[in-house]
Amino acid sequence: xxxxxxxxxxxxxxxxxxxxxxxxxxxxxxxxxxxxxxxxxxxxxxxxxxxxxxxxxxxxxxxxxxxxxxxxxxxxxxxxxxxxxxxxxxxxxxxxxxxxxxxxxxxxxx
Amino acid sequence: xxxxxxxxxxxxxxxxxxxxxxxxxxxxxxxxxxxxxxxxxxxxxxxxxxxxxxxxxxxxxxxxxxxxxxxxxxxxxxxxxxxxxxxxxxxxxxxxxxxxxxxxxxxxxxxxxx
Numbered sequence: 001x002x003x004x005x006x007x008x009x010x011x012x013x014x015x016x017x018x019x020x021x022x023x024x025x026x027x028x029x030x031x032x033x034x035x036x037x038x039x040x041x042x043x044x045x046x047x048x049x050x051x052x053x054x055x056x057x058x059x060x061x062x063x064x065x066x067x068x069x070x071x072x073x074x075x076x077x078x079x080x081x082x083x084x085x086x087x088x089x090x091x092x093x094x095x096x097x098x099x100x101x102x103x104x105x106x107x108x109x110x
Numbered sequence: 111x112x113x114x115x116x117x118x119x120x121x122x123x124x125x126x127x128x129x130x131x132x133x134x135x136x137x138x139x140x141x142x143x144x145x146x147x148x149x150x151x152x153x154x155x156x157x158x159x160x161x162x163x164x165x166x167x168x169x170x171x172x173x174x175x176x177x178x179x180x181x182x183x184x185x186x187x188x189x190x191x192x193x194x195x196x197x198x199x200x201x202x203x204x205x206x207x208x209x210x211x212x213x214x215x216x217x218x219x220x221x222x223x224x
Binding site for chain 1: 114141143145150151152153155158160168198200202204210211212213214215216217218220
């Protein structure tokens with residue numbers, strides 16, 4: 001399987017703190033994406049970073065990519081209770097097959 | 111609004127039964143996917159289809175079947191050969207890289223064996 005691994009599996013923080021989660025993957029990729037899943041719902045796209053990019057920002061999200069280490073990180077700044085969800089990284093193989101990591105469950109305590 | 115519709119949201123299967131999960135999209139995407147998610151776990155690829163009348167097995171295709179007779183529809187049948195089908199099933203489509211390379215998901219279907 002090409003599935004990635006997120007770390008940590010679970011993260012609990014206070015509202016206002018920053019949350020960092022990491023993703024490691026196994027093979028060369030075209031790009032890496034991060035998705036969010038609220039409990040019992042579908043996944044929603046957050047941000048995409050291409051293999052030739054090292055860092056990308058979108059609102060309170062900051063994503064980094066290190067292709068030499070086959071890893072990525074997602075930083076959520078100034079977290080809110082509404083950020084409570086599971087977060088998954090997704091890598092594409094050959095441009096049309098997408099493999100998801102095991103996810104990080106984030107709990108933001110009000 | 112454009113999106114992916116999965117039905118039913120909850121489905122119960124008796125031992126030995128085949129059940130079919132529906133997935134319809136009005137996003138005009140060529141590529142569609144089925145994933146399985148077990149509680150607290152990641153997503154595993156069951157089948158994917160790049161174009162009408164064509165589909166390929168993913169990592170866990172055994173015990174499942176699909177069809178792609180229309181661009182907008184990609185139903186998944188969970189057959190009696192799937193010995194542990196209780197899971198959350200997610201259908202998705204891909205924009206082919208034309209508008210952000212985004213994967214769009216349905217709201218999922220819960221399947222429980224009774």
